[in-house]
Every structure is written in C-alpha cells, then in structure tokens.
Amino acid sequence: MTLADMPKPPEAATEHRLHFHDGSSRTVYVIDREVPFPEGRLIISRVDLGGVITHANDAFVEMSGYARDELIGQPHCILRHPGMPRAAFKDLWDTISSGKKWHGYVKNLRKDGAHYWVYATAVPNVRGGSIVGYTSVRRKPSRKKIAELSAVYADWLAQEKAA
Amino acid sequence: MTHLNILIAPDFPPERFAAWHILNTWLQRKSGIALHLLTPASAHEQAELIAGGKADVVYANPFDAAAMVRDAGFQAVARPVGKADEMVIATGAASPANVVEDLQPGCKIAITDNRDVKLIGLRLLEPADLTEADVQWTMTDSFQAAARLAIKGEADAVFLLADAYHSLSKLSRAQLKLLIESRLSDITHVLLARPGLGEQAEQIVAALVALQDTPDGQQVAADLGMPGGFERMSHEDAEFMIDLMDTLLD
Numbered sequence: 469m470t471l472a473d474m475p476k477p478p479e480a481a482t483e484h485r486l487h488f489h490d491g492s493s494r495t496v497y498v499i500d501r502e503v504p505f506p507e508g509r510l511i512i513s514r515v516d517l518g519g520v521i522t523h524a525n526d527a528f529v530e531m532s533g534y535a536r537d538e539l540i541g542q543p544h545c546i547l548r549h550p551g552m553p554r555a556a557f558k559d560l561w562d563t564i565s566s567g568k569k570w571h572g573y574v575k576n577l578r579k580d581g582a583h584y585w586v587y588a589t590a591v592p593n594v595r596g597g598s599i600v601g602y603t604s605v606r607r608k609p610s611r612k613k614i615a616e617l618s619a620v621y622a623d624w625l626a627q628e629k630a631a
Numbered sequence: 632m633t634h635l636n637i638l639i640a641p642d643f644p645p646e647r648f649a650a651w652h653i654l655n656t657w658l659q660r661k662s663g664i665a666l667h668l669l670t671p672a673s674a675h676e677q678a679e680l681i682a683g684g685k686a687d688v689v690y691a692n693p694f695d696a697a698a699m700v701r702d703a704g705f706q707a708v709a710r711p712v713g714k715a716d717e718m719v720i721a722t723g724a725a726s727p728a729n730v731v732e733d734l735q736p737g738c739k740i741a742i743t744d745n746r747d748v749k750l751i752g753l754r755l756l757e758p759a760d761l762t763e764a765d766v767q768w769t770m771t772d773s774f775q776a777a778a779r780l781a782i783k784g785e786a787d788a789v790f791l792l793a794d795a796y797h798s799l800s801k802l803s804r805a806q807l808k809l810l811i812e813s814r815l816s817d818i819t820h821v822l823l824a825r826p827g828l829g830e831q832a833e834q835i836v837a838a839l840v841a842l843q844d845t846p847d848g849q850q851v852a853a854d855l856g857m858p859g860g861f862e863r864m865s866h867e868d869a870e871f872m873i874d875l876m877d878t879l880l881d
Binding site: 506507508509510512514525526569571587589590591593595603604605607608609610611612613 | 732754755757758759760811812813814815816817867870871874875877878879881
C-alpha cells in the first residue's frame with residue numbers, strides 16, 4: 469500500500485525519503501520538536517496481518533496529529549520517523565509474526581513533522597490458534613533509555629546507509 | 632431448589648457491600664434464578680472458591696478475568712459502562728517528590744493485596760527507571776492503612792485504586808500529593824460465566840443490562856458506584872482487553 473507524501477510544514481523542516489519493506493516509499497518532513505507522552509495514558513492500536521491500522525484509541529489519534537479517519541485503513545508505517553532504523557522494525561515484525569511479544573523504544577513521526585518517543589509492546593492477536601492481527605500498546609518511556617537507544621539507532625542508521 | 636453462586640472480587644470499597652446484596656436480590660427477581668452471593672475477603676479466598684468450582688458467575692478484576700477466560704474457559708458476558716479500572720500513585724503532601732520520575736531506587740511504596748494496582752503502578756514507574764526489585768514494598772491490610780503510611784512519611788509513595796483514593800476523606804486527600812493518575816480507559820472488571828452455564832448466564836446478563844431501563848434499577852447501579860450500569864461484552868471484546876493486558880505484564 470502506498471502512503472501519500474507528507475505536505476511540507478510551514479516551519480523549517482528537513483526532507484527525507486523513506487523506503488518501506490514492500491518497496492514503496494514516501495517523502496516526509498521532520499521538524500525539531502518533541503511532543504511529551506500524555507501522562508498516565510496508553511497509546512493503543514491494532515493492525516491486520518498486513519500492518520494496516522484497524523483500531524486506534526483516542527490517545528493514538530491525538531498524539532499522531534492525524535484525524536481518526538486519516539489513520540484507519542492506512543499502513544502503520546504512516547508513523548515511521550526517519551530517525552528509526554529499518555532493523556528495529558524488522559525485529560518487531562519477525563518477533564510478532566512468530567507469535568511472540570515484542571518490546572522496544574520507538575520514535576514516532578507526527579503529521580506535523582514533530583515526534584514523540586514511546587516504549588512499545590506488540591503482541592499477536594491469536595484467535596482459534598491462528599494469528600489474525602496485532603495489538604500494540606505504548607507507554608511512557610524513560611529518558612535514560614531514550615538517550616541510550618538514540619545512540620544505538622544512530623549507529624544502525626549509519627550502517628544501513630553505508631550498506 | 633438449586634441455586635447459582637455469584638462471586639464478587641474483594642476489591643470493592645466496603646461501603647458498597649450492601650449495594651452488592653441489593654443487586655443480587657434484583658438479579659434474582661428479574662432472572663427468576665436463585666442466586667447466592669459470595670464475597671470473599673481476600674484474593675486468596677477468591678482463588679480457593681473458584682478453584683473449588685464454587686463460583687458460577689464471577690465479577691472479576693481485569694487480570695484475574697484474563698486468566699479465567701484464557702486458561703479456565705470462563706466466558707466474558709458483561710462489563711460496567713464508563714467504569715475503567717484506574718490507579719493512582721501518591722506521596723505524602725510534604726514529600727519532595729512532585730512527579731513519578733522523582734522517586735528513587737530503594738524507595739518505600741505502600742500497597743494493598745491488589746495485583747492489578749501493582750501491575751499498572753509498575754508500568755507507571757518505568758519512566759523513573761524503577762523496576763519491582765528497585766522498590767521496598769510495604770504490604771498493608773487496607774487502602775486507608777496504605778495511605779496513612781504515605782501521609783506519615785513512613786512510605787515514599789502509595790499505590791491505590793483510583794476509586795479508593797477518591798473515596799478517602801477530604802482531609803486525607805489534602806495530606807497526600809497525587810503524582811499520577813492512570814487514564815488507561817480500556818481495562819475494566821468483567822462479569823464471567825463458568826463454562827456450560829448457557830441459558831442461565833443469558834438470563835442473568837439480560838437482568839443486569841436492564842438495570843438502566845428503570846429508575847429503581849438505575850438506583851441500584853448508582854449505589855454500586857456504576858451509574859452507567861452494565862453492557863454486554865462479546866468474546867472479541869474480552870480477547871481485545873486480554874491482549875491489551877498481556878502487553879502490561881512486563
């Protein structure tokens with residue numbers, strides 16, 4: 469599924485071209501602003517086997533900057549930030565599609581080009597013995613862990629670019 | 632005459648005790664089924680009753696409900712409307728901590744025997760880089776006793792069900808400082824029917840969701856602290872909630 473390019477924000481932004489696992493690509497714009505995680509809340513979404521969003525709770529919608537109907541039916545990589553290495557998402561999909569739980573720190577891109585960090589947990593939805601989709605729940609991350617993971621992700625990104 | 636046992640999880644505030652008995656009478660009258668209310672005093676007593684096959688219908692807290700659906704074949708049939716299970720982390724009013732991130736490794740946290748509250752609280756401590764092993768836990772017999780430890784400065788913080796926190800006296804709340812109140816929204820208590828209950832479960836659920844249809848029924852729901860009454864819960868609703876709770880276990 470192809471995502472439309474992001475419109476260029478009015479403020480100063482850097483342009484990036486993202487390339488996804490299915491061969492599609494998308495231009496996104498990034499501004500230097502972090503939106504804090506909403507206190508006490510969980511950001512919840514569900515996707516189908518193809519990674520298409522089928523459910524988003526209010527916190528998910530609010531933090532993404534999109535309207536709900538701009539999210540439902542779209543691939544989850546609508547939130548992909550260029551600061552996230554592809555290897556992190558490969559690990560996520562390899563883990564959950566084998567029926568296991570995945571935890572990780574993720575920097576998400578908002579519609580306006582700002583970002584928010586989350587500690588994400590994804591689990592397969594097993595019904596009648598088969599995986600029918602996936603649920604992802606994000607919690608407020610520790611700043612120490614974000615600092616550690618930012619350095620790791622920068623290394624991975626550099627390796628991916630060099631490859 | 633045979634009867635069914637309805638077990639209510641022991642985490643409701645004591646002042647709701649009479650309201651649960653009134654609900655039991657209401658359900659009995661409306662469903663035409665003889666019902667006996669079981670109100671275990673502890674999580675341990677609840678587990679023994681359920682393991683002994685004594686509970687036909689259970690109003691269970693979320694994490695117990697998850698295990699009973701997935702491991703014991705209970706069926707989720709109803710849940711309260713607009714009544715999510717939330718919790719708070721508070722300190723004494725004089726504590727230097729103002730946010731969860733101010734709590735340090737080695738801190739003392741007062742709790743009660745409520746696994747849901749502890750699990751959700753542990754998730755809310757993550758931004759402070761605190762794990763279960765970093766905390767000195769002080770188990771108390773009641774939420775009032777837990778709150779008192781924080782008020783007196785004998786605990787650095789207290790975990791409480793949000794309902795319990797809000798039911799404290801104005802004076803007690805003034806002596807506490809709220810660090811965080813969860814707004815998870817999607818996690819609730821669940822009414823479960825044991826495997827094989829069939830039509831009788833349906834009769835009980837029909838009576839329960841009909842509470843909102845009459846002023847008398849609305850009063851029963853309000854007295855339980857659930858003014859929104861109850862709604863039916865589908866198997867997929869329950870599975871959704873269980874998947875969500877699975878993500879919160881670690």
